[in-house]
Amino acid sequence: MNCEVCQLKELEVEHYEIREVLRCILHTIIFHRALGLVRPKEIDLELFEITYVQCGDVDVEKKIDEKIEQFICWVEKHPNKKSQICLSFFEVKNKQASWFTNKIERLYWEQWYINLNVAQQPKVHSSKSYSSKVVDPGENAHEERSVRRATLEASLRDVLFQIIRFVNDKKEHVPPIPNREGVISFPYEITIPSSSDSAFGMDMIKRMLQTGHPTMLS
């Protein structure tokens, strides 16, 4: 089985926008893969005029929020860095126990890469610097922010449509829906960059080896 990979368009976000943007994207993807009986839940973003859809599963919501918080912590420690969050869907195969390993094998069949470029956020606004931003600079900053926000909203819509197109164009690789209870049909994991970049990279290489990524095969 091949693993379909989707690299989503990179988004330039500010720190305070991370949560909403990631929730929107992650939930949209998962909604498309939650093929159990779903009663969808519509959520309006506060920062953008976008309504996205959740599958309504409380555990999913919790898991996503946890990962987002972890990601935000990572971003705070690694400012001004491009970052990538990976949402993967896999099948669990019970690997035959051997001398060396008794592990359950994960066969990844789909991976989504969310690419974010988090703008540096000045953490503390001293009263001095704030008060120095009077009228004109403040207005300019406000305008710039509006323009940037509008651009980000358009880009976020593009990303959502990118997800929709990908889901529609590629359906063959989706495994048969397993007989499992609940809304979520397929196990998934969200990988955020770990504290060390190299470890993150190793995770990705390991995953690619497991899934037999085309580029890895000769």
Added chain:
Amino acid sequence: MASSHSDAARMEQIITEFFAKSLHIILETRSPYMSSRNFSGEQTVSSPSSSSSSSSSVRPRDKWFNLALRECPEALENLDLWRQSNLEPMVVDVILVKRSLDWDPINFSPKPELPKNLSSKEAYLNCWNSDQEELGTEGQCEKIIERWVVQYEVRKTKGGGKGGKRSSSNLLSLLYKKSMLLLRSLYVTVRLLPAYKIFRDLNLTGQIRSYSLAHRVSSFAEPFTRREEAEMQRFSFGPVDTSCGRLCLSVMYRSSLSDVSSEGFTPMSPQFIPDYVGSPLADPLKRFPSVPMSHGSPSLPFSRRHSWSFDQYRASPPISISPSPTYSEPYAPTSNPCRFPPPSLPPHPPETSNRRKDNASFDEYCPSPTFSPSPSPSPPIYIPGSHISKVLLRSESAPVNIPTKKLQTSSLKNPNLPPSPPLKGTRGGTPRADKTMVPTQLNATVEKMLVGKDDSKRYTGVKISISRSSSRSFHEDFDESELTCPFDVDDDDIIDHGTRPESFDQKGCLREPLEPGGLMPMRKSQGAAVGALINPESGSPFGVAAAII
């Protein structure tokens, strides 16, 4: 042979339900709901809380494609009216209706082009001329802002029928799974297109707008002019292949609706003015004659930008006796009347004994078709009030019954297969839905609207928005006690469907449509609808009335 016949029937049913589901998804976000009360007249409070935790039963039709949607009576009505064979495309036009500035709703006269007879193609053509920009009617102009096309294209060569090495059951599973994916995408997409914002604005804000949304479902539509096409964008969903053809879904939409949103409306603070005409207290239920199809202009203030919950829409669901029970039923007789092999069986063929049993049941429960598909295209259908009765008469002629335990013991253990048909044919009994027969006129939801011509005159009036859900008027004719869901009797059957039972309320009570939605009752709004105001500065001949609630 029997196996291939039943597989073909199953495929037909999947396709039929796909049409129904896609229409439901589209209209639930394009048909602003009008009702301000639930059936018991209680005020309902919209809750931003999670909808998934609400005590909602799983209706039989929810199981289709594993997507449980809000009640949408418009979808049911339109589907009843449209229902063609699966070979006919389903074209859903979403129409932006803008009222012109000098429209006086008090003296509003019906559009002369309103067809008196829905079957009259001439009337249709008169009403929906090729220039979609304007109708000849005074007071409003209409523009198609979205056109959805759902169709099943049959492959001319039957080569696909063999399906290679795949068994037909596997093919069905694949079809069903891909349909689920497509419908999920559709659900997300309808909320990303520009028209959704208009829908939300109409539903959630308390301000009166000079525009509203209408829709039309037909099996053909006038093609757009080149100019119109140039203004629209197209998005096509990936088709779903079947053994004999493919399911296609696409949309053309106007990417820019800025001219709508930029029009002036002014939120007004409530004020009392002494010399207004048409006090809502005087005649709160005054109905304007022949108001055309419902256009959403709700008067009730809702806070915007909050998480929606399923409950919010419970106001709109009708006493779903008529639409709900007949939702699936009309389709069942046309192709695969009743039966679907119990989905608890694996997707592979050996459904032998059960299937034989089911076939026996099939014969036993097969009702006469509700209506036969029309071979020729029918004119597009929209529903002025007087025609709702016809709609419901048609839909309610379908016998409605509740799946018995015998039929429903099969739980949805195999999610790759569609659910058993939720509604079976009659066993000869009169459906309970017949009791709640067709209302002769639509119920009106009272809203307030300030109407005036110029600054020199000050009017307030009551704008009556006609609900397209005819079943909402049931409560006028029947006691609440009668408005019980016919499914109540066999609640246990619903529980037994086995679809993710822990996810939903196991009571399986299909009183859900009776549960309060998110809007306030009409009577209360009447009492509160005293405040009327005019904004002479707005420049519009009719000011904006705020619903004071």
